[in-house]
Amino acid sequence: MNALAERLQRLGREVAAEQDRALSQDLSLGSVRARVIAQPVRRPLRIKLWASAAVLAAAAAGIAVYGFSRPRAPLAASFGDHPLAVGEWVSATEPGTPHIRFSDGSEVALSPGSRARLATLDSVGAHLVLESGAADVRVTPNHGARYRVSLGPFAVDVTGTRFDVGFRPSDELFTLTLHEGKVVVSGCVLGEGRTLLAGESLSASCRAGHFEISALGAETGGGASAAVAPPPAPSAEPVPGEQLLADPMGDSEGAHNGGQPHDQAPAVVVPSWQGLSGQGRFADAYAVIALDGFEAAVSRASVTELALLGDTARFAGKPADALTAYQALRSRGAGTAAAKQAAFSIARVHFDQRAAYAEAARWFRTYLAEQPGGPLAREAQGRLMESLSRAGDRVAARKVAEQYLAQYPHGPHERVARQLLAR
Amino acid sequence: MAKKDSQAVAELLPLRKSQSELPAPESDELLVLSLRARHPDAGTQLFDRYAPHVRRVLVRVMGPDSEILDLVHDVFVTALESVNRLIDPKALRAWLTQIAVFTARARIRRRVRGRILRFLPFSELPEPELPPPDFEASQAMQAVYRVLDALDTDQRIAFALRFVAGMELTEVAASCGVSLATIKRRLARAQISFTSMAQKEPALSEWLALGAVAPEGGAP
Numbered sequence: 001m002n003a004l005a006e007r008l009q010r011l012g013r014e015v016a017a018e019q020d021r022a023l024s025q026d027l028s029l030g031s032v033r034a035r036v037i038a039q040p041v042r043r044p045l046r047i048k049l050w051a052s053a054a055v056l057a058a059a060a061a062g063i064a065v066y067g068f069s070r071p072r073a074p075l076a077a078s079f080g081d082h083p084l085a086v087g088e089w090v091s092a093t094e095p096g097t098p099h100i101r102f103s104d105g106s107e108v109a110l111s112p113g114s115r116a117r118l119a120t121l122d123s124v125g126a127h128l129v130l131e132s133g134a135a136d137v138r139v140t141p142n143h144g145a146r147y148r149v150s151l152g153p154f155a156v157d158v159t160g161t162r163f164d165v166g167f168r169p170s171d172e173l174f175t176l177t178l179h180e181g182k183v184v185v186s187g188c189v190l191g192e193g194r195t196l197l198a199g200e201s202l203s204a205s206c207r208a209g210h211f212e213i214s215a216l217g218a219e220t221g222g223g224a225s226a227a228v229a230p231p232p233a234p235s236a237e238p239v240p241g242e243q244l245l246a247d248p249m250g251d252s253e254g255a256h257n258g259g260q261p262h263d264q265a266p267a268v269v270v271p272s273w274q275g276l277s278g279q280g281r282f283a284d285a286y287a288v289i290a291l292d293g294f295e296a297a298v299s300r301a302s303v304t305e306l307a308l309l310g311d312t313a314r315f316a317g318k319p320a321d322a323l324t325a326y327q328a329l330r331s332r333g334a335g336t337a338a339a340k341q342a343a344f345s346i347a348r349v350h351f352d353q354r355a356a357y358a359e360a361a362r363w364f365r366t367y368l369a370e371q372p373g374g375p376l377a378r379e380a381q382g383r384l385m386e387s388l389s390r391a392g393d394r395v396a397a398r399k400v401a402e403q404y405l406a407q408y409p410h411g412p413h414e415r416v417a418r419q420l421l422a423r
Numbered sequence: 424m425a426k427k428d429s430q431a432v433a434e435l436l437p438l439r440k441s442q443s444e445l446p447a448p449e450s451d452e453l454l455v456l457s458l459r460a461r462h463p464d465a466g467t468q469l470f471d472r473y474a475p476h477v478r479r480v481l482v483r484v485m486g487p488d489s490e491i492l493d494l495v496h497d498v499f500v501t502a503l504e505s506v507n508r509l510i511d512p513k514a515l516r517a518w519l520t521q522i523a524v525f526t527a528r529a530r531i532r533r534r535v536r537g538r539i540l541r542f543l544p545f546s547e548l549p550e551p552e553l554p555p556p557d558f559e560a561s562q563a564m565q566a567v568y569r570v571l572d573a574l575d576t577d578q579r580i581a582f583a584l585r586f587v588a589g590m591e592l593t594e595v596a597a598s599c600g601v602s603l604a605t606i607k608r609r610l611a612r613a614q615i616s617f618t619s620m621a622q623k624e625p626a627l628s629e630w631l632a633l634g635a636v637a638p639e640g641g642a643p
Contacts, residue, residue, distance in 0.1 A: 008631070019482050023482065033470050033474065
C-alpha cells in the first residue's frame with residue numbers, strides 16, 4: 001500500500017470511529033424494526049402475473065374437473081384380514097407375512113423383521129413409515145396418486161411405480177432399487193431430492209455422508225455406476241469465476257446474476273436436523289424441523305428419532321413441542337427403555353421450562369415406578385422431592401426426603417433433603 | 424441449594440416468552456431457509472442480526488444523513504422480497520451489504536438528478552432540502568463527505584467502502600457487484616479525484632499532507 005492510501009485509511013478510520021461513537025448512542029433502529037416487521041412482503045410483479053395466470057388456469061381446470069368427477073373417497077388399508085388404521089404399527093415376523101394393501105391396488109410387502117407404521121391415509125395415497133428392514137413397494141399408477149415412504153432421515157415420493165426399499169438404522173444405510181416408473185428420494189445426503197428412473201438403484205448413508213446411484217445389473221464402481229459426492233455443502237467456498245450473489249437490486253451495471261432465474265429459489269442443501277442436533281446445534285436443528293412443521297416430524301419419526309426430537313425441542317426452548325414428541329414416544333414405543341426414560345424427560349420439561357411442579361412430580365413418580373433401579377432413579381428421587389416442595393406439598397416432600405437420605409445418604413440432593421426435614 | 428440448582432438449570436435452558444417463537448437459527452443458511460419458508464419470526468431475526476451492520480454500511484457510504492433509517496428500512500424490505508434470489512445462503516451478510524450499497528447508490532443518484540433538475544421549471548423540482556443529519560459531525564467528517572458528494576457515485580461508494588468502512592478490495596468488489604479489476608480502476612480514479620478536491624478543504628490538509636503520490640492499485 002502506498003503512502004497516500006495509508007493516509008486515506010488513517011482519515012477513513014478516524015471518520016469511521018466518529019460514526020461508531022454516534023451510532024452507539026443512537027437507539028432509533030427500533031422504530032425501523034417495527035416498520036419492517038409490519039410491512040407485508042410483496043412478490044415481484046412478474047410473479048403476480050404468473051400467479052394470476054396460474055390461478056385462472058387452476059380455476060378453469062377446477063371447473064372442468066368438477067364437471068366430470070366427484071371428490072374421491074379416502075383409501076382404505078389392510079394388513080391381511082385386519083383393517084389398518086392410521087397410526088397403527090405392523091411388523092413382519094416371518095416369510096409369508098401378509099402384505100399391506102390399499103384399496104387402489106397398491107401394496108407393500110414387508111421383509112421378515114421389518115416394522116412399519118401407517119402415518120397418513122387420504123383419497124390419493126398414504127404415508128408409510130418404515131422404521132427398519134426392507135419392503136417391496138408397488139404403487140398403482142392412478143391419476144393423482146401420491147404415496148410417500150419414510151425411512152429414518154430419507155423419504156421416497158412416488159406416484160406410480162414398483163421398487164424395493166430398505167433401511168438399516170444402525171448405520172443409517174438406505175437402499176432403493178427401482179423397477180418401474182420414477183421416484184424422488186430426499187433427506188440427509190440427498191438434500192431436497194434426487195430423481196431416480198427405472199433401472200437405477202441407490203444406496204445412501206447419512207453416517208458416511210455418501211450416496212451412490214448405479215444402473216441395475218452393473219457392477220458397483222463399473223462404467224454404468226456413478227459414485228456421487230454429496231451435494232455441495234452450504235459452506236463450500238465459491239470456485240473462481242463463480243458468483244456468490246444474485247444481483248440484489250436488478251439494476252446494477254456489471255452486477256452478476258449468477259445464472260439463477262429470477263424469483264426462483266436456488267437449490268439449497270438442507271442439513272439433517274439429526275446431524276445438527278448431534279452437533280449440539282439445537283436451535284438450528286429445530287429450525288430445520290420447523291420447515292415442515294414439528295407435528296409432521298413427529299408423525300414420521302421412528303421411536304429412536306422421537307427421543308431425539310424431544311431432546312432437540314427441549315434444548316431449543318420449545319417445551320410444548322418437546323412434550324408432544326415425548327408423549328408420542330411414550331405411546332408409540334410403550335414398554336421400551338426409551339419410552340420409560342421419556343417419563344423423566346417429560347418431568348424435566350415440566351420442572352425446568354414450565355415451572356409446573358405438581359405435573360413434574362407426577363412424571364418423576366412415573367419414572368420411578370417404571371424404572372425403580374434405572375440409571376436416573378437417584379436424580380428422579382431428588383427432583384421428585386424438589387418438585388413436591390415447590391408444589392407446596394411439604395408432607396409428601398419430607399417423606400421423599402427421608403427415603404432419599406435412607407437410599408442415598410451422600411447423594412447430590414442430600415442438603416436439600418436435610419433442609420426439608422429440618423424445617 | 425435448590426434455588427441454585429434451578430438457577431443453573433434456567434441458565435442452561437432459558438425460558439421462552441412465546442411458544443410460537445422460533446429459536447433464532449445460529450447459522451445464516453438456516454435463517455435463509457426460515458425466510459424462504461415465510462416463518463413469521465424469520466424477518467425479525469434477520470433484522471435483529473443484521474440491522475446494525477446494514478446501518479453501519481449505509482452510514483459509511485452516505486455520511487451524516489437524515490435518511491439513514493429510511494434506507495435501512497428499504498434494505499430490509501428489498502431483502503425480504505428477494506431472499507429467493509440469494510444463491511448462497513451462507514453469503515447472507517455479503518448479500519445484505521450489497522443491497523445496502525445499491526440502495527445507497529440509488530438514493531445518491533436520485534439526489535444528483537435532483538441537483539440537475541433544479542435548473543428546470545418550478546413544477547418539475549424534486550423534493551425540498553433535506554433536514555439536518557441525525558448527529559453532529561466533526562469538520563473533518565463533514566469535509567470528507569463534501570468531497571465525496573462531488574465524486575462520481577460509483578467512485579464515491581468504492582472510496583467509502585475501502586477507506587472509511589475499511590473493506591478489503593475483494594469485499595468492495597463483491598459489495599459493488601463488479602470484478603476486482605473494475606474496483607481497482609475505480610478506486611484509483613477515486614483517490615485521484617478525492618485528493619485533488621480535498622485540496623480545497625482546510626480540514627483535510629493535515630490528514631493528507633497532500634503531495635504527488637501514486638494512487639493505490641497503480642495508475643488509472
